[in-house]
Amino acid sequence: MSNTLASPVRLMLACDIPAVMRIQAECYPSSMQETEEVFRARLALTPSTCWIWSPAPDNAAAYLFSYPSRKDAITPLGAQFKLAVPPDCLYLHDLAVAPSARGQRAANALVAAALDHARAENLAWSALVSVQQSQEFWGTLGYAAIEVERSPAKENLDSYQMPGSQRAAIYMLQRLI
Numbered sequence: 001m002s003n004t005l006a007s008p009v010r011l012m013l014a015c016d017i018p019a020v021m022r023i024q025a026e027c028y029p030s031s032m033q034e035t036e037e038v039f040r041a042r043l044a045l046t047p048s049t050c051w052i053w054s055p056a057p058d059n060a061a062a063y064l065f066s067y068p069s070r071k072d073a074i075t076p077l078g079a080q081f082k083l084a085v086p087p088d089c090l091y092l093h094d095l096a097v098a099p100s101a102r103g104q105r106a107a108n109a110l111v112a113a114a115l116d117h118a119r120a121e122n123l124a125w126s127a128l129v130s131v132q133q134s135q136e137f138w139g140t141l142g143y144a145a146i147e148v149e150r151s152p153a154k155e156n157l158d159s160y161q162m163p164g165s166q167r168a169a170i171y172m173l174q175r176l177i
Helices: 014-027 036-045 106-120 135-140 153-158
Strands: 009-011 050-053 062-069 089-097 125-130 170-175
Touching: 009 106, 014 036, 014 050, 014 062, 014 089, 036 062, 050 106, 062 106, 089 106, 106 125, 125 135, 135 170
Parallel strands: 089 125
Antiparallel strands: 009 050, 050 062, 062 089, 125 170
16 A cells, blocks of 8 residues: 555545445445444454545545454454454455545555555455445456355355345455465
8 A cells, every 4th residue: 555645545544434434325225334333443443454545635435444354254244343363364344435436446446455455464365245246346356256155154144135135245255375
């Protein structure tokens, strides 16, 4: 991740949470939205793995929450992060881009920052749950769908399923090193 003024990607700060809440509301149905309390706790737990994409000062338009985890561990929607010791994976939990910023490669920039961080920490894997038919996007970034059959990972994955929807939540994995 570059810290130059030209880079729109930076680490998230507590003062960014209102913008994160706004972006989340623009991107997810209410059944998939997480609380401000959960976001603040996640940021406090792992501030070095949460990013904002802001093309201008005070204009956050995308965010990414991630955390050090273990391959094949899935955090349920709305649950607190549980940091793995030692971690082998950077889990990308929540990536959202405001509709006004789509087409500007904000998601790509945020994921690149996260994966640069993961490689610098010698994490062998990155994982995520693809929702809202985003599997193709994640595939272009090197992630592959993985079948989840065992519990509790299966139940945790199911927490991302929207009620009444046929859109599947899909666990995806990428080898980094």
